[in-house]
Amino acid sequence: MMFFILVLPCMIAGSLACSDAHCKDPALGDELVQVGFLPNKEQLRTLCPKVISFLECERAFLECPGQSLDELAVSSDKIKRTEARRVLVGIDLIRNMCDEDSSFHNDYVNCYRRYSNRAARNCTQDIAKPVQEFFDQLYADEDDISGEIVNEIRCLKDAFQLACVIDNIGDVCGDAAERAARNALEGLKSLLGSGSCDNLKNTADLKSRFLDFLELDEQKKRNVQGIFDLFKRRR
Numbered sequence: 001m002m003f004f005i006l007v008l009p010c011m012i013a014g015s016l017a018c019s020d021a022h023c024k025d026p027a028l029g030d031e032l033v034q035v036g037f038l039p040n041k042e043q044l045r046t047l048c049p050k051v052i053s054f055l056e057c058e059r060a061f062l063e064c065p066g067q068s069l070d071e072l073a074v075s076s077d078k079i080k081r082t083e084a085r086r087v088l089v090g091i092d093l094i095r096n097m098c099d100e101d102s103s104f105h106n107d108y109v110n111c112y113r114r115y116s117n118r119a120a121r122n123c124t125q126d127i128a129k130p131v132q133e134f135f136d137q138l139y140a141d142e143d144d145i146s147g148e149i150v151n152e153i154r155c156l157k158d159a160f161q162l163a164c165v166i167d168n169i170g171d172v173c174g175d176a177a178e179r180a181a182r183n184a185l186e187g188l189k190s191l192l193g194s195g196s197c198d199n200l201k202n203t204a205d206l207k208s209r210f211l212d213f214l215e216l217d218e219q220k221k222r223n224v225q226g227i228f229d230l231f232k233r234r235r
Helices: 005-019 026-034 043-063 076-100 103-138 147-173 177-187 201-213 218-229
Strands: none
Touching: 005 103, 005 147, 043 076, 043 103, 076 103, 103 177, 103 201, 147 177, 147 201, 147 218, 201 218
8 A cells, every 4th residue: 555645646547447437538547647646746737627627527426316425425335435435535635735835735746746656665675574574473383374364464564554655754754744644644544444454353453463563662653553543444
């Protein structure tokens, strides 16, 4: 799981692929690919109106049956609920990113954009060893790796990588940028909850044991715990 700057483009790309036909804009998808889903300040000025227009079209399509997007976001229908939350989160984050007066926009342009891909690559390497060592210790007596264990590994890797990226963002971009990243990530928690940890029954215990295994200082442990809490199992 990547940092929200990487999650958001993927979310939009997915929407472009499966949206209502009259909302689709293949040219927009091509433009986003050309800039690697990380547009610079000038490119944002061109792309922002198009992305917002697309997401507003999606909003109108989803609301057509008579329910507002906010109502659909708490629907008992999981598919409708997930789709509505995705569009609501997309609209909110895109508007924030496109607002040149927002701290989120300035953090993205001045630091996130340049650093997020590198941070994600570094963290992919950095988290692999401790996760593997933890599971080697936890299941030392297991002869075969079950599907449940594979899912546990994936859950921890996703959560720990996200925590690692945000921590690195703070180191490079500053405390204010890290706080902004965490706040934006809060907006994605309903989507993260549908991810790799969603079908596991013992995620709280698993994450607690992993944090103890890492032997982090208290501040870093709290930071990582905060990210892990976004990956809670949804009932």
